[in-house]
Amino acid sequence: MMFPALASILLLISSARSFQYTELAQYVDSHQEEYVEALRDWVAIESDSSDILRRPDLHRMMDVVAQKLQLMGGTVQLVQVGEQELPGGQTLEFPKVVTAEFGNDTNKHTVCAYGHVDVQPAKLEDGWATDPYNLTEINGNLYGRGASDNKAPVLAWIHAIETYQALNMELPVNVKFLIEGMEETGSNGLDAMILAQRDTFFSDVDYIIISDCGWRSRRPALTYGTRGNCYFFAEVEGPKQDLHSGVYGGVVIEPMTDLIGILDTLISPSGKILIPGIREAVAPLSDEEWKMYQDIEFDMNYYKENIGVSQLMYNNKVDLLAHMWRYPTVSIHGIQGAFSASGTKTVIPAKVTAKFSIRQVPNMDPALVKKQVTDYLHSVFAKRKSPNKLEVTMVIGAKPWLADTQHPLYEAGKAAVKKVFNIDPDLIREGGTIPVAKTFQDVTGKSIIMLPIGGFDDGLHSQNEKISRYNYIEGTKLFIAFLNEVSQIKMSV
Structure with missing residues (x-):
């Protein structure tokens, strides 16, 4: 039996939380033009990690990230991760890894958001319809190299923190950032850096969030595995x-x-x-996995049309998703x-x-x-x-990476998706490889979730890469809601 007074208090707390999210979401909506301009500035930096001639741009990109986080009041460090040896015997410094910390309340959970700001090569003559380094909006889509992979998701995490700050609302959890600049060429030096900081930077981290992935359809998704x-x-x-x-x-x-x-x-x-x-x-494929794949929203005909093929290797959704993931x-x-x-x-x-x-x-x-x-x-x-x-x-x-979808972190992700999009997310795996996930898992022992905001048709690594304005803005709200949901996870004693 619940006492009336206690029920009233809980109702007030629930209402306050609902109002708080509404206010945060409204702030995001009213500042979306500012967010698009921030993405435009970042896309304009040709941070191609595969081209050594672009290394100055890559260093500048990391400096821009560090300066942004410093202006927000974060405790920021630029961490050296070594040098690249060139064929002629010369060496070239790898871009520094940016770490930042917001809050150190021991009564709160601490999350670490990982992302990268280097990009794949891109030239207009490769078949782009627009200048790949000049963010161009067409029909609600923001086209530019690195827009989805991974600059918009990194910025969305930053905007989420800024929103709490702008409204003088306390962050529900402590937040750390780890942003690198060599992901597209193998994350050079990052494994050693994570190992070196296991007992310092990562010592109080409870959960690690990676948003370097995308949805499988128009339905939001939580990613629990990569090949x-x-x-x-x-x-x-x-x-x-x-x-x-x-x-x-x-x-x-x-x-x-x-x-x-x-x-x-x-x-x-x-x-x-x-x-x-x-x-x-x-x-082996379990019965539970088979049912999970069966329930995932996936249009095979649209998939074929989007990639421009008349026939796929498999003719049913479950077989196709299983061989993809x-x-x-x-x-x-x-x-x-x-x-x-x-x-x-x-x-x-x-x-x-x-x-x-x-x-x-x-x-x-x-x-x-x-x-x-x-x-x-x-x-x-x-x-x-x-x-x-x-x-x-x-x-x-x-190595591949696989998470436990029954972990409270995934329950928090489901609740956040439901809050923002009013729909349950698909639970998906990723066919590609994100090596840092397995490194985080093996070195730190922390729980990891992949929380994507990129669209299924964003064209990562391809011509005309884009992220939709909708995914960028609603993704920022998703991160805001997720931080609040993580704060509700019971702390271990």
Whole structure:
């Protein structure tokens, strides 16, 4: 039985919370033009981490982030994470990692929001309809390189803190930021930095939030898993130099022919991985997972139309989502050393290198996959009885990440989505790889949630990348609501 007085108090508290959110949301709506201009300023900085000539822009980008957080009153540090060694022996400093802290109340939970502000390469002549570094709004969409991946989500977290501050409302939890500038090229130096600060910066962190991902449909989503990635080079070397095909064609065993021959044995036309041991290691699909995939909102016809294909590998939603998220794939990305420019050149390449990857899933082990792939390709190559030499190397071995969807952190995420969008979120996995998630999990032992605000059709890494104004603004409200929901999680004694 609840006493009337206590019931009245609880009703007042509930009403206050509701009013507080409404006031915060109204502030966001009234400042959305300011937020769009902030994104415009950030997109204008060509923070391409793959281009060493853009390194000054990347350093400037990190300085801009640090200055913004300092102006908000955060305790900010720019952390050095090492140097990059260039082919000529010179070194180039990696961009510093920005950390910031807002609040240190030991009676509150502490969350750490991770993001990155470096981007993939982009040029107008690549097929962009607008200047990729000049944010352009068309029909409610904000087009620009890095708009969705990952500058708008980082800014949305910043706007969430600013909103509480502007209305003189106390943050419901302590908030930390970790913003890096090398995610698109492998997060160089970040793993070591996280390990070094495990007992300092991360010592009082309860939960880590990553918003470097997107929804699967028009329905908001919470992400609870990502695939890992084993990236390989397979090099076949033959003659000591390139040869004229008219003079030597038909008399030498060509490295390119060998390479294409062994690549063709990696995967069947139906998508079956042919490397022994790979498929056998995959965790079986449970009945619970099957039902979860069945309930996810996903339009296969729109998906085909959006990517411009007439046929997919699978014809039903569950199979497609399962092979997108929780089964491994083999993808061949390119061949280096071959003639690839326009025009004609009758050359037999002396050495060619294929680049391919295998997306990892539980229960696969990258070290074992390395051995399986290497042994298999050498056995296939041996059957060709070629005098050429094969070398197989694995250059990336990122593990998959998987979270417990029953954790209170995910309940908080569901409640926040319901508050902002008045709908229950889909629980999804991500086919791509976000290595820092597994690093956070292994090094800090903290609970992690991926809380995306990007759209399913944002075109990450592609031409005409965008984020909708709706997702950007409502995403800011989602982060505001999520902080409040996290504050309701019972603190451990």
